[in-house]
Amino acid sequence: MERDEIKGLTQQAFTAMMAWAADPDGFEMTQSQIATYVPGPEGEIKLINGFVNLAGLLLDELEQETKRDRVSLLQDIARRRDC
Numbered sequence: 491m492e493r494d495e496i497k498g499l500t501q502q503a504f505t506a507m508m509a510w511a512a513d514p515d516g517f518e519m520t521q522s523q524i525a526t527y528v529p530g531p532e533g534e535i536k537l538i539n540g541f542v543n544l545a546g547l548l549l550d551e552l553e554q555e556t557k558r559d560r561v562s563l564l565q566d567i568a569r570r571r572d573c
Contacts, residue, residue, distance in 0.1 A: 498540075499540030501540075502537065503540035503541045503543070506520055506524050
């Protein structure tokens, strides 16, 4: 996957998460936003790729803010959320 495509997919994930963040109870808004990104046979996989990249960027930000490594951050989140 090319860098520009990954950037575009990440921007789509940002848009979907911004819709959710603006109204966490507005599932239909987020769902309709996401539905526009999933056309074609590979739409779901591409959108997942965008969300994984967005999660990585958010984890990078958290790592910089807390000065903790990514693995321990993820383990702590999983433990606290009972995942």
